[in-house]
Amino acid sequence: MTTAVETLREEPLTIGGRTFQSRLMVGTGKYPDMDTMVRAIEASGADVVTVAVRRVNLDRSKESSVLHFLDPKKIFLLANTAGCYTAADAIRYARLARAGFNDFVKLEVIGDEETLLPDVVGLLEAAKVLVQEGFKVLAYTNEDLVTALRLEDAGCAAVMPLASPIGSGLGLLNPYSVRTIKRRLHVPVIVDAGVGTASDACVTMEQGVDGILMNTAIAAAQDPVAMAQAMRLATIAGRAAYLAGRMPRREVAMPSSPTRGMLD
């Protein structure tokens, strides 16, 4: 006799009407060189890759943009508004990015220089304007449920709570909050920022979130290409464990071997 157990079925990740193969998304910053970056992105299996918008350096006009190294047929470019501290600046950067390639934007409005934590008031304001203009907004936010709900109400295509501060490598500090956000939202929840190593990625995916975005954990590893591969596997493992459904936690032991049939 088999017992029918209801398990979760895997579904493709769709954001703003676009479907993606990998649940791991990666950044392109802080790599020691472009060749390492290209090989790390390849090893990560990511099909969404983030880039930043910056002034061209006029004294070194031959300097190539990062796009030169990325194959738009293989990867989907997601511009961020990193470095913006006001809604107005973030909106301006998003519009520039759209003129570059697509209408998806990873919206960041930073509120504090030391922690790079988001300014949720500015974030909501910018999100509303950009959604109105037809952008697919993926909003980088903290792990606050109410802000996440407001961002969803504002029409964001995805909400991106942090695991811990950008570039900190502290891992998932508040699994409960991230899990709650995932449970309550209908749009995809992509954890962005803060993972340090593969176990962090795995634990994050085990919360049931739809994906994870990281940059420094790969770029600042001693061997970025090897770490990218580890992150790819950890993301898959964490997702698979979530879908499998973990055993309940107990405060006391329970033997795995029979207690009957022991010798006198």
Add this chain to the structure above:
Amino acid sequence: MDVVINGERKQIRGGTLLDVLSELELDPRAVVVEHNRKIVRRAGLGGVQINEGDALELVHFVGGG
């Protein structure tokens, strides 16, 4: 003529925005142009003249998270 490009005063020959990019040896496919706070799409660069005192922002895409 005198213009401001990426926050710096510059002397350029002038012409259209496409001419400016060419003078600066920039590939129009790799740069997004903001002219006096208004974004000019690639296809429109050849149709917009630059004037004395105008402000240009020329941005591109760099590594980021």
